[in-house]
Amino acid sequence: MYQVRTYNKISDKGLSLFPAGRYSVAEDVSSPEAILLRSHKLHGETLPESVIAVARAGAGTNNVPVDEYTKSGVVVFNTPGANANAVKELVLAGMLLSSRGILQGRDYVATLGDMTDKGEMSKLLEAEKKRFAGSELAGKKLGIVGLGAIGSMVANAALALGMDVYGFDPALSVEAAWRLPSDVHRMESLQALLSEIDYLTLHVPAIDATKNMINRDTLGFMKPSAAIMNFARDAIVDSEAVVEALDAGKLRNYVCDFPEPCLIGHEKVIAVPHIGASTAEAEENCAVMAVNQLRDYLENGNIKNSVNFPETSMGGLVSGCRITFTNQNVSGVLGNVLSVFAENNVNVIDMMNKSRNDVAYNILDIDTCPSDAVLAALKSVEHVISLRVIVRD
Ligand SMILES: NC(=O)c1ccc[n+]([C@@H]2O[C@H](COP(=O)([O-])OP(=O)(O)OC[C@H]3O[C@@H](n4cnc5c(N)ncnc54)[C@H](O)[C@@H]3O)[C@@H](O)[C@H]2O)c1
């Protein structure tokens, strides 16, 4: 029986994919092999020694100490693209809220509760509506920083709305480049993009390279009439600098999914409580993808959509026994492991060896499961970090 510890509200559509007889899935399982979570922060928490995998039902993994887990052979998964449409739609809503007097108009209308005469009300509204006039998105310039799953969807939608789209992504993958409409103007620097655009939307991960990417200096490149959408992470924007720019009339609006104390109540800030991915569809997509990936890893040793381990798949285990092991990515380890098999007359039927940065991951199918003594010898090969035996039941 596999044990999976959950944090946060995970969609039932995903959880129901764990077969009841083979998985115990709950917040309080005692010796979990896996953790399934959304935004719960694992930094500073002691990971049970039994854990071999962590699945983030979502894109960002900055709530998981990935580097630390990699060293102990724990595979971290995410669900790329599974909630991208939900975020895209909220970015569009953010730009519309920023460009039109929707919230201000709604607040004003709510003050008219004492009026009883429909005609009087109509006259008053027609007289007052000029205070809530806005501008259109069509024809405006949108800058997108980060052109991955979300950024490319925002680009397509913005082009369909008649916006002129500028993109900056120095780490763009080939796959993401193929998804990108050719109408997007490719910018060579953040500064060049910021000085060009009317709206900025951020879709980069929270990593060292993106920390406070929007700060006093970079805000200085932007037009005073520009507005920023931050549906990525709080760490990417220096909020205090944003408030200074808003107060000084050097920035029009800040729309964000990550409220902080300095932003609360500011008339030029529209802040919502991290609801970018909070749609039934996105929650289901993420949970289904995360559970399928976890199951394939636990039951077959296959790795798909990991942020720290290489993509490695040998399909389902049909018969016999499968050994998987993780090692430091140095020369000679696989050879030494195979020598142990050879010395003990264990026949390897099929195998795969992949590496990523400092780790290598291996799947080996063999005739029959090795004895405990052979397994102990395999585990003691220098630079082997962890080893697992999977048997078809
Ligand atoms: N508000 C929410 O609920 C919500 C939901 C999903 C994702 N997110 C956040 O949005 C981020 C992006 O999500 P995604 O699904 O598009 O991820 P993604 O991995 O598909 O795309 C990220 C893109 O950022 C680019 N990038 C990395 N460093 C960069 C840099 N220094 N400058 C410019 N571009 C850079 C990458 O090359 C990649 O193309 C996630 O990491 C997460 O933090 C928030």
Ligand SMILES: O=C(O)CC[C@@H](O)C(=O)O
């Ligand atoms: O789970 C959520 O609600 C947020 C997910 C989002 O921050 C992500 O990085 O995918």
